[in-house]
Amino acid sequence: MFLRCPVCEREVEEGKYTETYVSPFNNQEYKLYHCNSCDLQWWEPLKIIPEFYENEGEEGYLVFHLGIREELREDHKIFFDKLPLKSGRLLDVGCGDGIFLKEAEKAGFDVWGIDLDKKSIEVCQKKVGLEKHLPYEPEGVCHIR
The missing domain is CATH 3.40.50.150 (Vaccinia Virus protein VP39)
Incomplete structure (x- = not known):
């Protein structure tokens, strides 16, 4: 099976990911893929969870929300x-x-x-x-x- 690169739409083998990550926020496993054609790296599944950002699922978002970064x-x-x-x-x-x-x-x-x-x-x-x-x-x- 193949995935398509989100940028150039070239085929990338589904089993050829370079890294995995399990989010402590939702226990979802993400796989990092690399497109040799355009050099893009992206995580699958491409799933956006707004609550992750708004609930400060990562410490960096708390800094964004406080507006203290200079x-x-x-x-x-x-x-x-x-x-x-x-x-x-x-x-x-x-x-x-x-x-x-x-x-x-x-x-x-x-x-x-x-x-x-x-x-x-x-x-x-x-x-x-x-x-x-x-x-x-x-x-x-x-x-x-």
Whole structure:
């Protein structure tokens, strides 16, 4: 049996996962797959559980909800160092508490954020003054490419 890569839709053998993880939140087993064609790594099943984020199933989400994080993560810093663009419309998918959006706005971008965690969106709006957020509605997205 085969799975399809969520990005390039190439076939990946179902038994060729690289890692497993059992979530203490829901006892679900997740398998990490790698697509050799586009180099994407993703977990199966692709199941979103909003309550996990909103109930602070991981310590990091409590930090998002309190709005106390003040420093960008290293991958965010690299984004600003490496991206050739210095302005334009920027959508942060999984914007969390908005710290990245705040920095992107300072850098000259017209920022938008989307997150499935309503508590993080509230913090993001307060922290960034962001009114242009997109509520995550799984049934409202038919295709992203």
